[in-house]
Amino acid sequence: MNLEEKLKQLPNKAGVYQYFDAKGKLLYIGKAKILKNRVKSYFRFTPKLLPADKLSARIYKMITEVKSLEWIVVPNEHDALILENSLIKQLKPKYNILLRDDKTYPYIYIDFNEDFPRLEITRKVLKGKNIKYFGPYSTGARDMLDSIYEIVPLVQKKSCIKGKEACLFYQIKKCFAPCEGKISKENYAKLVDEALDYIYNKNRLISKLTKKMEEYSSEFRFEEAMKLRDRIKTIEKSQIHTGMDLATNENIDLFAIESKDSKAVLVRMFFRDGKLASSNHNYIKPNREDISIDLQEAYERAIINYYDNEIPLLPDEIVIAHEIEDKEEIEEFIKQKFSKKILLNNPKRGKKKEIVNVALNNCKELLRLSAVKDSSSVYSQLQKLFNLEKIPNRFECFDNSHMMGQATVGAMVTWEEKFVKSDFRHYNLESKDEYSQMRETLLRRVESFEKNPAPDMWVLDGGETLLKLAIDIRNSCGVNLDIIAIAKEKLDFKAHRAKGSAKDIIYYEKDGLIEKLDLLPSDKRLQFVQRLRDEAHRFAITFHKKQKRREDTQISLLQIKGIGEAKVKKLLLYFGTFDNIKSAKLEELKDVLNEKDAMLIINYFKSLEG
Secondary structure, three states, X not given: OOHHHHHHOOOXXXXXXXXXXXXXXXXXXXXXXXXXXXXXXXXXXXXXXXXXXXXXXXXXXXXXXXXEEEEEEOOOHXXXXXXXXXXXXXXXXXXXXXXXXXXXXXXXXXXXXXOOOOEEEEXXXXXXOOEEEEOOOOOOHHHHHHHHHHHOOOOOOHHHHHOOOOOHHHHOOOOOOHXXXXXXXXXXXXXXXXXXXXXXXXXXXXXXXXXXXXXXXXXXXXXHHXXXXXXXXXXXXXXXXXXXXXXXXXXXXXXXXXXXXXXXXXXXXXXXXXXXXXXXXXXXXXXXXXXXXOHHHHHHHHHHHHHOOOOXXXXXXXXXXXXXXXXXXXXXXXXXXXOOOOEEEOOOOHHHHHHHHHHHHHHHHHHHHHHHHHOOOHHHHHHHHHOOOOOOOOEEEEEEEEEOOEEEEEEEEEXXXXXXXXXXXXXXXXXXXXXXXXXXXXXXXXXXXXXXXXXXXXXXXXXXXXXXXXXXXXXXXXXXXXXXXXXEOEEOOEEOOOOOOOOEEEEEEEOOEEEEEOOOOOOHHHHHHHHHHHHHHHHHHHHHHXXXXXXXXXXXXXXXXXXXXXXXXXXXXXXXXXXXXXXXXHHHHOOOOOHHHHHHXXXXXXXXXX
């Protein structure tokens, strides 16, 4: 069925639509209250099917590439909004606006139900009626908390209050030992008030930390002074300095977006009790051929992505820097999720208009700085080298490790301006050969795309064969994702890894064929890819050694029970992991060992369970 015939079949129902090009590549995902009306609005029939005149340059170009259409019917517009957001994050369509940062932010909280409450960090809504939250913090939450504990002698650890004797923190004057009754609840409450004041007044906190740092320096405690210096820098960077408050006690989340030269930046500012608690920004980088960014779509993506998470402290109002359509849809989405009506407001005057202007000015400055950086960045050089549709900014690099089939593991490291260690992942694998191991690792990653969207680029530690495998996996799941591989040059069918003779070759896809690049060792692009590969290799080896020590311990214990090493390795070869051996039934074990040895295995694991 061609596109014109498909358009005639569109229903008068709410749903999500998907546009594809001639090769079946996903171009765009959208939502509609009435699919028939929304989808047809992209076209004009004269009588040839052409893009509608009033489309933006980006969408006009997209429609010229559309060759097929699919849709999913849902009960209502609210469900369409949720499904659209989920599919965009998973599949990363070519022409949709994509926002990487949709994760939850940390909050500082205190539970006043406790006799001697302490400040802690959470990303979730906690049970308890007397809990107060502060935040969210995109950066600096841990540094702020550690800094407050440095200068206010609160209970340092939750376990401390359960003890009956004063610990080291009391001896070094960082706790007043409420566990021994050395401070009353009333006096401790004054310490809590002091700590909370530092959260509200970061300048006062920084001033106090600076004095403490100078004190440490005068006492030649330089290591401690350097730690405080680094904390001060982090806290200072964690917010936009507006130089003003709201003059009210309102909780407000502000979203501002500006675009220039096919690039946009989103600035978020979080006001709590009328004061700026934190701020952050993210760049929106669509395809290189895009002429402009649709602010309507950008705001919708930004707001939906942020509130499609667990939010411990909701605002009273969401302020947006531009007027947008479909505000009611977004308000309904938030109401359904949190059972709270929160209005979106574009202020025209007053204090709120002033902070909107501050946010927009920051957007413009960030765009200016980014333009300077992009012109010479290794990311833009990689885009040109591999003829990519957009500049890659987030990378995931994969490697596997094993020793003679034992302790087989996969590893993934993540880079976005720096290594994002919180997003590193390792996998216990059952596969024994390199090809199957990489396949298992990549498929495990694909399974998590819904919760953790695909990056801009995969980098594989491997050659042409593994690159083809990754391309097949990518194509099968329909996600837009660039892939390259790096491997040692093979001479006489062997990879030469000896120091000084090992040359790295980069493999990439071009027009459906696999090409290879032999770059000079001094090439910055090669060095960047090597850095990713080396970190993935280090991470894989570290996890492999840990797992191997665990398996070696198991082998030693089994040998004590009368099972020889050769038999243990036969079991591992057959079952893959010790966990699989442990859960195997007697009849399954007898496929590998005799009944006597199989019973020894069963009894051994039963003894571990006690």
